[in-house]
Amino acid sequence: MSTKPHNPDAFLDQGYPSGYPFCEKFLSSPEFTVEFLTNFRVFKSSTQTTKAGYAMDVAEALHNRKSLDPTTFLLEYVKKPRTWLSFKKGNYLKTPQLKPLEELLTSFGEPGWYGPIKEPDSSKVWYICTHKIPHRLPIQYSLEGVDGENSQERQETFETKFIRWPVVAEVSDKYIALSWNGFSHTEDIKSNSKSQYSFWLRIPEVFEELEKHLGGSWEHQELHTLLLYKLWEKFIENPQYVWSHTRVRAHSSGIALNVHSSSDSEIDFEAKGLKALSRKLAEAALDSLGYSFPYDSKKLLQVENSILNTLIREWGTKSYEFTLKIKKRGIIEPDPDLFTVEGENSSKDSKGSNTLRTLFRVHCYFGLNQASKNQDSLQHLKCYKECDFSTGALEFLLAELGI
DSSP, rough: OOOOOOOSEEEOOOOOOHHHHHHHHHTTSSOOOHHHHHOOOOOOSSSOSSSSHHHHHHHHHHHHSSOOOOOHHHHHTSSSOOOOEEEEEESSOOOOBBBBBTTHHHOOSSSSEEEEETTTTOOOOEEEEEEEEEEEEEEEEEEOOOOOOOEEEEEEEEEEEOOOEEEEEEOOOEEEEEEEEOOOOOOOTTTOOEOOOOOGTHHHHHHHHHHHHHHHHEEEEHHHHHHIIIIIIHTOTTTEEEEEEEEEEEETTEEEEEOOSSSHHHHHHHHHHHHHHHHHHHHHHHHHOOSSSSSSHHHHHHHHHHHHHHHHHHHHEEEOOOOOOOOOOSSSOOOOTHHHHHOEEEEEEETTTEEEEEEEEEEEOOOOOSSSSSGGGGGEEEEEEGGGGHHHHHHHHHHHHHH
16 A cells, blocks of 8 residues: 655646746645635636635736736735744845846745745835755655565655745835745655754845845843833733633753643633643642632742743743733723634633733744754744734734834
């Protein structure tokens, strides 16, 4: 029986012909969602109400050009929210003309830099840096008898195809931000197992290349200080907000810590994860000091907060994930500017009223160990759908940094 090939969650080129055929397959790939494609389905050349059908329609519109301007499409493409984000503060001196972005719609192209594309009435420009990543696929197999008629050995033949992995650079007069989607793939010819692509080893080089192209200079902001101290002190004791500790990875005094909550909902959070751990440790500490149940609520909270502070801020934090939500009590009619009815970024109280909206949720890798070969070497953030992935996370952080 043949090994089932692993299809990566990225655009895998199968040698598609240039032009319309390539464009159709590219638009059908994991790079795009049905929701994104339907925004550009200006006419229906296909009767399929599937992603493949939408991809055919948009590819046809781009091919005709009269129906859909490729520049308009590409501008929305580069502005698409993505899962991962890393940014620096600084400015640039020039906007060089690199490879034409439109080439990426009709051919695989050569690895390197494409752009710029400009947003009307804005100083922002975007570039795309593409990479050619090998991916191993089984293409055929045969069964041969070995030491008897019933003994069989599988022999497979493999071929290497290539993933086109784009990193999008948003360039402002005050910052540059790189956003991308991760993926898993099979590269080792001795193994058929898939592994996550080590993007954290490549992103620093992307920053360096972009700085050379633009003639600017940038530096990372200290997200460790911003998230664990400035934002913590601003929001965590504010009754208008709910700050949920979701995960912390840390190392100190020879002890590695990796704790995460099983859910980030308000109900589960009170009973599970970091909250539950800190509460149990606080109760044990009070027991050892001769206090008995029921504990003094102020003392219990004081000890609990002290434990959380130690685990999250003082134990050599490598990465930290949290969710920040805003709440409002006594709502009769939901405020459309504050709450989303039946939205994924809202939650309900027992009466069914929307009372919470997610402002910010990230898993931040602080990049404090640049000598390592894992994700801890790069300052970057994993972003989530409920706050519009990289787009919402960047907007929130820039506002808090005053950039």
